[in-house]
Amino acid sequence: MFTIITALILISCSSTKRKTEKRCKSILKNDYKTILEEKFESVVGNDTIFLNEIKYECVYTALYTKKGMYDRFGKWNQEVYPNGRNHPILLWNNVKLFPNDTTEFIVATHGLESVETIYASVLVFDKKNKDLLSDESEYKTKLIEYFSEMIKTNNSKKRDFYEIYWKTVNPKRWEQIKQYQKNK
Numbered sequence: 001m002f003t004i005i006t007a008l009i010l011i012s013c014s015s016t017k018r019k020t021e022k023r024c025k026s027i028l029k030n031d032y033k034t035i036l037e038e039k040f041e042s043v044v045g046n047d048t049i050f051l052n053e054i055k056y057e058c059v060y061t062a063l064y065t066k067k068g069m070y071d072r073f074g075k076w077n078q079e080v081y082p083n084g085r086n087h088p089i090l091l092w093n094n095v096k097l098f099p100n101d102t103t104e105f106i107v108a109t110h111g112l113e114s115v116e117t118i119y120a121s122v123l124v125f126d127k128k129n130k131d132l133l134s135d136e137s138e139y140k141t142k143l144i145e146y147f148s149e150m151i152k153t154n155n156s157k158k159r160d161f162y163e164i165y166w167k168t169v170n171p172k173r174w175e176q177i178k179q180y181q182k183n184k
């Protein structure tokens with residue numbers, strides 16, 4: 001399923017710039033220091049489109065939202081590699097996040113580990129590609145809480161995500177990880 005969201009992410013991938021000082025003096029396991037609401041900028045032809053991205057900053061791993069979605073909904077539907085980056089944005093299509101709610105969501109998970117920061121993030125849309133993290137969305141607060149709780153309740157003993165992720169994203173790295181674990 002190739003959606004407009006996928007096209008937007010493929011064409012451009014950048015968030016609004018913040019100061020490049022080190023923001024994470026420490027990282028938190030199964031938690032985060034700050035929730036940032038930032039604009040994900042995408043340029044399509046002569047048009048610039050801004051999508052809402054929620055970032056959970058100073059997390060233990062930038063893969064938290066990816067792993068959380070995998071743990072709850074299984075393997076993603078699509079990987080999108082924006083601007084030649086090594087780590088893809090993972091997309092889940094038509095997932096029902098909330099009990100007693102028939103809404104099907106498109107969830108894009110992302111993250112970044114850099115000298116300045118480490119965060120796990122999400123962008124969320126409905127089937128009509130409506131940005132559900134916009135200020136006008138009735139789901140915004142509920143979605144922020146949902147992914148916050150996903151990070152806080154991460155089961156670090158559940159590790160099958162990492163095998164499928166690294167086999168898909170970087171098979172050589174997966175072989176290195178297996179070798180390291182074998183030699184431990």
